[in-house]
Amino acid sequence: MEGVETLAAEVGARIAELRRRRGWSLSEVARRAGLGKATLSELEAGRRNPTLETLFAVTAAMGFPLSAAIPGPASGDGVIEPSPEVSGRAVDAVxxxxxxxxxxxxxxxxxxxRAGARQVSxxxxxxxxxxxxxxxxxxxVGAVDAPFLVTAGEHGGWDASVPHVYAARGGPVEATLVMRYPA
Known part of the structure; x- marks a missing residue:
């Protein structure tokens, strides 16, 4: 449980800092992200588990990449340790x-x-x-109104400036996701 609490506290502090950088109030970020002000306040205080959906909503609303809100990979002795796992209704991401x-x-x-699960970002x-x-x-995956299938051994890309979906057809999916934000 300690790892989850530590992650929640670190993510909350990062979100609060991003909000301060934008100069926005809790109310403004909550409105833009489609969240309740109390939810955002609890998230910033580290008292709420940061789900992938919530983090995507908050970072997208403020115009930051998702990685701005989560701890990054650590490097030591030539070995890179991945960041902690962040989960949503359908997707677990590291x-x-x-x-x-x-x-x-x-x-x-x-x-x-996860098999049978669907997430809209x-x-x-x-x-x-x-x-x-x-x-x-x-x-x-892809735009909510035009998703497409990507099977094992294949790759696909899409415009993420529109609401987009992740779902597993049949069994679970193991994959690598690459996100590119223009500078």
Whole structure:
């Protein structure tokens, strides 16, 4: 339980800092993210478990990449330790790496989409693209109004500036998700 509490506290502090950087009130971020003000307040205080859906909603509303709200991978002795797992209704994600360059911020996640589950993510900023490389299973991904299937050994990409879906067809899906945010 201590790991979850530590993660909640660290994520809450990061979200509060992002909100302060924007100069927005709790009410403004809550309204833009489609959350209750009390929910956001509890999240910032570290008293609420940060779900993947909530983190996507908050970071997208403020125009930040998801990795701005979660602890990044740690590196030591040449070995990279991934970030803690963040879970939602359908997807479990672990941030493996984040790259910042002059053109874009690129995030690489190991994801698992649970069998029979579906998650809708809010629109990201204009120009954000997502790519899924599937290792096992069949994923349904892409824009909510035009999803497509990606099977084991395939990859697909989509415009993430519109609401988009992640779902597993049949059994669970193991994959790598790459997210590119224009600089």
């Amino acid at each position: 941030l493996l790496e984040r790259f910042d360059d002059a053109d874009a911020i690129t995030e690489i996640y190991r994801v698992r989409i 809010p629109a990201h900023a204009p120009g954000v693209r997502e790519y899924l490389i599937v290792f096992s299973g069949t994923a349904e």
